[in-house]
Amino acid sequence: xxxxxxxxxxxxxxxxxxxxxxxxxxxxxxxxxxxxxxxxxxxxxxxxxxxxxxxxxxxxxxxxxxxxxxxxxxxxxxxxxxxxxxxxxxxxxxxxxxxxxxxxxxxxxxxx
Amino acid sequence: xxxxxxxxxxxxxxxxxxxxxxxxxxxxxxxxxxxxxxxxxxxxxxxxxxxxxxxxxxxxxxxxxxxxxxxxxxxxxxxxxxxxxxxxxxxxxxxxxxxxxxxxxxxxxxxxxx
Numbered sequence: 001x002x003x004x005x006x007x008x009x010x011x012x013x014x015x016x017x018x019x020x021x022x023x024x025x026x027x028x029x030x031x032x033x034x035x036x037x038x039x040x041x042x043x044x045x046x047x048x049x050x051x052x053x054x055x056x057x058x059x060x061x062x063x064x065x066x067x068x069x070x071x072x073x074x075x076x077x078x079x080x081x082x083x084x085x086x087x088x089x090x091x092x093x094x095x096x097x098x099x100x101x102x103x104x105x106x107x108x109x110x111x112x
Numbered sequence: 113x114x115x116x117x118x119x120x121x122x123x124x125x126x127x128x129x130x131x132x133x134x135x136x137x138x139x140x141x142x143x144x145x146x147x148x149x150x151x152x153x154x155x156x157x158x159x160x161x162x163x164x165x166x167x168x169x170x171x172x173x174x175x176x177x178x179x180x181x182x183x184x185x186x187x188x189x190x191x192x193x194x195x196x197x198x199x200x201x202x203x204x205x206x207x208x209x210x211x212x213x214x215x216x217x218x219x220x221x222x223x224x225x226x
Contacts, residue, residue: 004154034214043202043217044155087155099168100145100215102155 003027004090006103013110017078021106023088024070033064033071034089038105044087047073078110115139118203118218125193126226133188133221135203142208144186145215146178149200161186162208193225 005024013019025033033050048055050062050071061074071090075082088103116137125131137144146158160168161180175197177189186203200222204215 008152043219045217046214049214100157104152104154 004088004101004103006088006106008104008106010107010109013078013108015078015080015110015112017110018074018076019078019108020072020074021086021088021108022070022072023090023103023106024068025088025090025101026069027090027092028066028069030069030090030092032091033062034091035062035071035073036087036089036102038085038087040084044102047086075108078108080110080112083108083110115216116203116205116218118201118221120221121219122222122224124224124226125190127193127195129193130189130191132190133201133203133223135186135188135218137184137186137203137205137216137218139205139216141205141216142183143206143213144180144183145204145206146186146188147202147204149202149220150198155202159188190223193223195225198223198225 003026011019035047036044037047038044048057048060048062050064052064054063059076063072085105085107087105090101092099119134143162145160147155148158149155157170158172159178164180164183175192179187200220202220203218206213206215
């Protein structure tokens with residue numbers, strides 16, 4: 001099983017739609033979780049951290065399910081500008097330091 | 113945004129060349145990272161420096177040699193690369209690697225090895 005797994009997509013959704021991505025992780029001791037966004041030929045940028053209690057930032061909601069070892073990202077009212085690749089990032093403690101693992105990313109295309 | 117800068121942005125080199133990639137962060141962070149991003153693959157962590165000390169080397173071939181002279185600068189020295197080393201090389205920094213903090217990425221160097 002891959003350490004961090006995402007459906008690569010692409011997810012093609014119309015403007016205004018709601019779309020959700022999941023990301024599964026294999027190490028139950030993983031400690032912190034993030035969603036990054038990467039536009040084509042650009043660097044990744046933090047979208048939001050994922051907290052145990054879930055968190056919301058405008059149209060974006062992130063959830064963590066430790067029992068099933070997955071995190072999710074929900075985007076409501078999709079905009080054309082949301083088109084990008086969404087990277088799941090999982091941190092786990094390793095030798096006193098954090099080991100950072102990126103998923104392969106899920107590509108989202110919002111169509112007019 | 114100029115938090116993390118990388119030069120050059122594009123590099124084409126032959127297999128016998130020696131070149132260096134440079135990364136500079138202006139955020140006062142203590143940890144810096146080199147990643148490799150190839151098509152259809154997740155970001156691969158190559159090296160981590162925390163307070164100028166190398167704390168991680170993910171089985172990277174010796175043809176890649178990192179250097180971190182201070183907390184703000186990170187280099188990746190390249191020599192005798194292979195065509196399969198062609199990729200986007202991303203530098204990132206964070207406040208402290210032990211904290212699982214947000215990483216800030218530079219724009220990357222797109223490397224082509226002929």
